[in-house]
Amino acid sequence: MxxxxxxxxxxxxxxxxxxxxxxxxxxxxxxxxxKYVSFANCGLPYHVGGEIEQDSYLLLHSPASLKAELDLDVRTxxxxxxxxxxxxxxxxxxxxxxxxxxxxxxxxxxxxDAIVPPIPGVDLPQVTHLRTVDEARELAARTADAKRAVVMGAGFIGLETAEAFRHRGLEVTLVELAPQVLPPLAPEMSALVEKELRSHGVDVRTGVAATGIREGGDDAAVTVTLGDGAEVPADIVVMSVGVxxxxxxxxxxxxxxxxxxxxxxxxxxxxxxxxxxxxxxxxxxxxxxxxxxxxxxxxxxxxxxxxxxxxxxMGRVDEAQPVLGTAIVRAFGLTAAMTGASPRMLDAAGIDYFVVHTHPGNHAGYFPGSQILHLMGVFSPEGKLLGAQAVGPDGADKRIDVLATALRAGFDVDDIAELELAYAPPFGSAKDPVNMLGFLAQNVLNGTTKVWRFQDLDWARENALLLDVRSEREYAMGHLPEAMNLPHTHIREYIEGVKQLAAGRPVRVLCASGVRSYYAHRVLAQHGLDSATLDGGMFTLVEAVPGLELATGAFQPAHA
Missing domain, CATH: 3.50.50.60 (FAD/NAD(P)-binding domain)
Incomplete structure (x- = not known):
C-alpha cells in the first residue's frame, strides 16, 4: 500500500x-x-518576542529524524x-x-492561507505575515532596528504578535475591523482583554480597517492609512486578518x-x-x-x-465528534479562554439560551495571591451547558478545560454544580468557580434567583428602584447616579424603608460581582418585593456598557 x-x-x-x-x-x-515539515506554528509569536530564544526549538522533526524514527519518506x-x-x-x-x-x-x-486585504501597499517589503518559521525568524531579526509596528487583526495571532513586539520594546498599534478585540469573545469579556492591552502600551484601534499602506512618513518605513482617516507610521506591518x-x-x-x-x-x-x-x-x-x-x-x-x-x-472506525472550538490566548498578564458557543453564535443559529457571569477568586481568598477570575457560562433554557468563557490572570485555563469536558459530556447545571474538583488553598476553593457557575445557573433555572442584566439597564433606570448594596466606600468611589445605597448587611434593618422607597416599583439590586446583591435579593424577595440581582454585578456592567458614566461622592443612604 x-x-x-x-x-x-x-x-x-x-x-x-x-x-x-x-x-x-x-x-x-x-x-x-x-522547507520545514514539522514545526510548532503556535510558537512562532513567542520566538518573535524572544521567549523562545532559538528558532531551532520550533523545529520538531526533520525529514531525517522522521525517516529514522518512523521510516517516513518526507520530501520538503x-x-x-x-x-x-x-x-x-x-x-x-x-x-x-x-x-x-x-x-x-x-x-x-x-x-x-492568510487573507490578504485588497488594499494598496500590501506587497511592500515591510508588510508580512506570521505563519512560517522563516517569517518568525525574519520578524525577530527586524525588531532589533524597528521602533514601531502595526498589527492588522486582533484575533489570537494578532494579540500574540502585538505582545511579542511590546516585549521587544516596539511601539505597537493593533487594528481590528470588528468593534472589539478577540471577536470570538463576548463583548464584556473582550473589554477586559482590551484594557490589559492598553495598560501595556498597545494602541488599540477597533471598528476600523486599513485602507492603504505607503512608503515613508514621520520618520518611519511606511505609513498605514486607516478608514477613519488616521495615519499610523510603522517600520513593520503584520497582517493577521484571518485565514x-x-x-x-x-x-x-x-x-x-x-x-x-x-x-x-x-x-x-x-x-x-x-x-x-x-x-x-x-x-x-x-x-x-x-x-x-x-x-x-x-x-x-x-x-x-x-x-x-x-x-x-487502515479500516478502523473512529468517527469524529463535532468540534467545540476550545481555544486560549495570553495577553500580557491575562489569559482568555473559551469553549462551545458564544451568545453571538447562538443568536446567529437561532438557539435560545441564558447567560450567567461570576467573578470568583482563582483560589481560596485567604491564601496569598488570590486574583479575580471572570467566568461566563451559556446555558440552554433547560439548563444544558452550551458554552463558557473565562478571563483572568490565573486559573482560566483549567476552568475552561473542565467546562470543555463537561460540554463534550453533555452536562447540565446540576452536573456542573456537583463536579468534584481538586481543592487546596493554593489551587482553588471548596466551592470551585466551576461549581459556583453551576450553582448560579441552578438558582436562575429553579427561580431561587431572579436576575436582571446589563441589557436591562435603561429599563431599570426608568422603572425600578436601583439599590446598590456595596459598602459606603465602594459606592462613593463610583456608582450609577440613580442608585440608592444600602449595604447588604443593613437590608433587614431597613426593609420597611426600602418598601417605602420602592413605592410599588420593582427593586433592582446590584453590587460589585453579584454575590452581595444575591444575598440582598433573597431577603427582599422573601419580604414580598419584586426584586432581582444584577448578573455579574458592576464588574460585568462597566465592561458591557461602553462609556457608562458613574457618579462619585458622598454616601446617600436609601433610608434617609
Whole structure:
C-alpha cells in the first residue's frame, strides 16, 4: 500500500505517523512545499518576542529524524500541483522538475492561507505575515532596528504578535475591523482583554480597517492609512486578518467543497472521493453546539483529524465528534479562554439560551495571591451547558478545560454544580468557580434567583428602584447616579424603608460581582418585593456598557 500525504505540520504529519504505527509495510510519502515539515506554528509569536530564544526549538522533526524514527519518506520543497483521481496519481513539482506518483490512499492537509486585504501597499517589503518559521525568524531579526509596528487583526495571532513586539520594546498599534478585540469573545469579556492591552502600551484601534499602506512618513518605513482617516507610521506591518481554506487543489480535482471553499469530509475524514481523505485547517467540521459547518483552524482538532484519517485508511472506525472550538490566548498578564458557543453564535443559529457571569477568586481568598477570575457560562433554557468563557490572570485555563469536558459530556447545571474538583488553598476553593457557575445557573433555572442584566439597564433606570448594596466606600468611589445605597448587611434593618422607597416599583439590586446583591435579593424577595440581582454585578456592567458614566461622592443612604 502506498499512502501519499500532501502537507505536513499538524494534520498531515499526524496522519503519516499514525499510519506507520498501524502498518509497518506501507510506503508512506509526505510532500511539503515549504522547507520545514514539522514545526510548532503556535510558537512562532513567542520566538518573535524572544521567549523562545532559538528558532531551532520550533523545529520538531526533520525529514531525517522522521525517516529514522518512523521510516517516513518526507520530501520538503515538493509541491503537489494536480490530482488525477481516475489514475489515482498526483503531479509533483520538485526541485528537479515534475514527477508523477500513484497512490492507494491520499491524505490532503494543505492548511489555510492568510487573507490578504485588497488594499494598496500590501506587497511592500515591510508588510508580512506570521505563519512560517522563516517569517518568525525574519520578524525577530527586524525588531532589533524597528521602533514601531502595526498589527492588522486582533484575533489570537494578532494579540500574540502585538505582545511579542511590546516585549521587544516596539511601539505597537493593533487594528481590528470588528468593534472589539478577540471577536470570538463576548463583548464584556473582550473589554477586559482590551484594557490589559492598553495598560501595556498597545494602541488599540477597533471598528476600523486599513485602507492603504505607503512608503515613508514621520520618520518611519511606511505609513498605514486607516478608514477613519488616521495615519499610523510603522517600520513593520503584520497582517493577521484571518485565514481561508487552501482548497484550490481539491477544488480543481473536483472534490466537494462548501460554499466558502472548505473541503467536505465525512465522520471518518473521507472526502467525496473514496480514495482521498482530508484533515486540518482546510476542511469543514460541524460545531458541536450550533451544528453549523465550516473550518475551525485549531491545532488540536487538526491532529486528531490526521490520526482519524490514518485509522480510516487502515479500516478502523473512529468517527469524529463535532468540534467545540476550545481555544486560549495570553495577553500580557491575562489569559482568555473559551469553549462551545458564544451568545453571538447562538443568536446567529437561532438557539435560545441564558447567560450567567461570576467573578470568583482563582483560589481560596485567604491564601496569598488570590486574583479575580471572570467566568461566563451559556446555558440552554433547560439548563444544558452550551458554552463558557473565562478571563483572568490565573486559573482560566483549567476552568475552561473542565467546562470543555463537561460540554463534550453533555452536562447540565446540576452536573456542573456537583463536579468534584481538586481543592487546596493554593489551587482553588471548596466551592470551585466551576461549581459556583453551576450553582448560579441552578438558582436562575429553579427561580431561587431572579436576575436582571446589563441589557436591562435603561429599563431599570426608568422603572425600578436601583439599590446598590456595596459598602459606603465602594459606592462613593463610583456608582450609577440613580442608585440608592444600602449595604447588604443593613437590608433587614431597613426593609420597611426600602418598601417605602420602592413605592410599588420593582427593586433592582446590584453590587460589585453579584454575590452581595444575591444575598440582598433573597431577603427582599422573601419580604414580598419584586426584586432581582444584577448578573455579574458592576464588574460585568462597566465592561458591557461602553462609556457608562458613574457618579462619585458622598454616601446617600436609601433610608434617609
Amino acid at each position: 502506498r499512502i501519499l500525504v500532501i502537507g505536513g505540520v499538524a494534520g498531515g504529519m499526524s496522519a503519516a505517523a499514525r499510519a506507520r504505527r498501524l502498518n509497518e509495510q506501507a510506503e508512506i510519502i509526505v510532500f511539503e512545499k515549504g 520543497e515538493h509541491e503537489v500541483i494536480s490530482i488525477d483521481r481516475e489514475a489515482q496519481s498526483v503531479l509533483v513539482a520538485t526541485p528537479d522538475g515534475t514527477e508523477t506518483f500513484t497512490y492507494d490512499a491520499l491524505v490532503l492537509s494543505p492548511g489555510a 481561508r481554506p487552501n482548497s484550490a487543489l481539491a477544488g480543481e480535482a473536483g472534490l466537494e467543497l462548501t460554499d466558502r471553499g472548505a473541503i467536505v469530509v465525512d465522520s471518518l475524514q473521507r472526502t467525496s472521493d473514496p480514495h482521498i481523505w482530508a484533515a486540518g485547517d482546510a476542511i469543514a467540521v460541524r460545531h458541536g453546539v450550533t451544528g453549523q459547518v465550516g473550518p475551525v483552524p485549531l491545532a488540536g482538532p487538526a491532529n486528531r483529524q490526521g490520526r482519524r484519517a490514518a485509522d480510516s485508511i
